[in-house]
Amino acid sequence: MTKDFLIGRQQIFDRDLRVFAYELLFRDINGNAAETFGPTAASNQIIVDSLLEYGLDQVVGTQLAFVNFTRENLLSETPFLLPKDKVVIEVLEDVHIDEALIQALQDLVQKGYRIALDDFVFDERWLPLIEMAHLIKFDIQKVTPAASGWVMERLKELPVRFLAEKVETQEQYREYRALGCDYFQGFLFSKPNVVRGKRLETSQHAVLQLLAKINQPKVSIPDLARTVSMDVGLSYKLLRYINSAFFALPKQIDSLNFAITYLGIREIQRWTSLISLASFPDQPKEIVKIALIRARMCESLAAYLKLPGTEQFFLVGLMSTIDQLLEIALDDVVASLPLSREVKNALVSRAGLAGEALNCAINYECWNLDAVKFENLSLPEIGKIHLESVSWANKICRVLEN
Incomplete structure (x- = not known):
């Protein structure tokens, strides 16, 4: 059987x-x-x-x-x-x-x-x-x-x-x-449901600008350290997450520069993105969790097929609930951020492979199985990736809440 x-x-x-x-x-x-x-x-x-x-x-x-x-x-x-x-x-x-x-x-x-x-x-x-x-x-x-x-x-x-x-x-x-x-x-x-407009507060806008910048492919370690250090709270949270047991590091890290150099720019990009996303305290935690699941699932779909640029897939999934977090139409939010054209098109029009991955993640999330597809992956393979993404997001949320 x-x-x-x-x-x-x-x-x-x-x-x-x-x-x-x-x-x-x-x-x-x-x-x-x-x-x-x-x-x-x-x-x-x-x-x-x-x-x-x-x-x-x-x-x-x-x-x-x-x-x-x-x-x-x-x-x-x-x-x-x-x-x-x-x-x-x-x-x-x-x-x-x-x-x-x-x-x-x-x-x-x-x-x-x-x-x-x-x-x-x-x-x-x-x-x-x-x-x-x-x-x-x-x-x-x-x-x-x-x-x-x-x-x-x-x-x-x-x-x-x-x-x-x-x-x-x-x-x-x-x-x-x-x-x-x-x-x-x-x-x-x-699913996204924008019911009213909301003015974008300065602090939230700064966080979103940071989120977009650190995911740019050519950002350097010194530039990233300077950018993160502009926000004291963000720097503190980043160090706490890096020092948490989730990373299982051999020693504690006590400076931002050393942390970024030690872990590498891509890992810091990922974790700073997660911390940035958690900076909307007045919104339901479930929206953040959905974003994390989509981000991990989009990235994993790309990695499973050995596609290049998996960090772009991660960012697309992560940003896919930003309209709900800000209660602003997605078009307006995306237009205000220095995102690449590929990321913007994936978010707004579901264009390109990253857009297809996001579609796949959302359809599985909504249990619309007839529309769940990504390249040549089978439904069981996609289902396994979804479960692994849910498990990962649950672990991350426990870290974010500490």
Whole structure:
């Protein structure tokens, strides 16, 4: 039996748009969902291998993982193989409810697992499951706000939380937030969404100018040291990151010049870029994480095919959420920066190989698998690169937060 699989993630946000969890999305190499593989053993193999062999921490970091389970998965006790403090057991809407299923879920709840009911539409047959559920998910493309509100009112005495999924507009988010939904999921939060203009502050502009300059191919070590040293906070952060255990250096580095000479200009370019990106404290951390995943994935796609100029691919991915960080149209941000024509075209028009790599990263991120392609790489190869990029970004974010 093949063990090739793909894993995707979609963010689940709380009412303040902080990441609460990720729903894990499974497909085989032909694009079939995990629950359609056929025999229970195959479904279990895919789910367990992907989570246990690769590791939940590598995929979701410190957040929870929502995982879909079929009736057969639940009855075969597959969820017990996963850590109860890291997963939410998502019961699919078409599951057959009987005493065996109810008992299986009761056993999970008694052991401390959390239960979510997917694509919920009220029916009396769901009552035994509702009493055990921790979360109820509304597919707002299938149910009306009035119907969702009626369910929430009827169940208000129960300690259950509500999640609106497939949220695609700001209006939908505001409406379901007003109704009392606690969590939100959908493409609105996963793709660039500029909702208002924002004046570019001087400090942010300086950081962006620095970010563009240090990624120029001909910048010298003395020039880079002078540029970084112009910002005391940036210099301090750079030294802290270099001195962190992440680098596993044989000795601590106590000066910027020595740090740049020791590590080399390309490595300093990369890390200064990351630090620069982290200089937007008022924006959701998830936007920064998305940028890191895209940057690493674009670079890795290029490296996998041994393409030249992988640092350019990295910069394209890194800058791809800058419009969200600044809440300014991407065209306007890119026009204000001394980026190369190739980088600008890749960002704005998705032109060139770097633009194609960015398209590939974004399509995988949005689980648009039919559009996921890059040169002659296979879907499993791209999926592996994505997972490695997610793991790398999670590690970097832990460093950035210290």
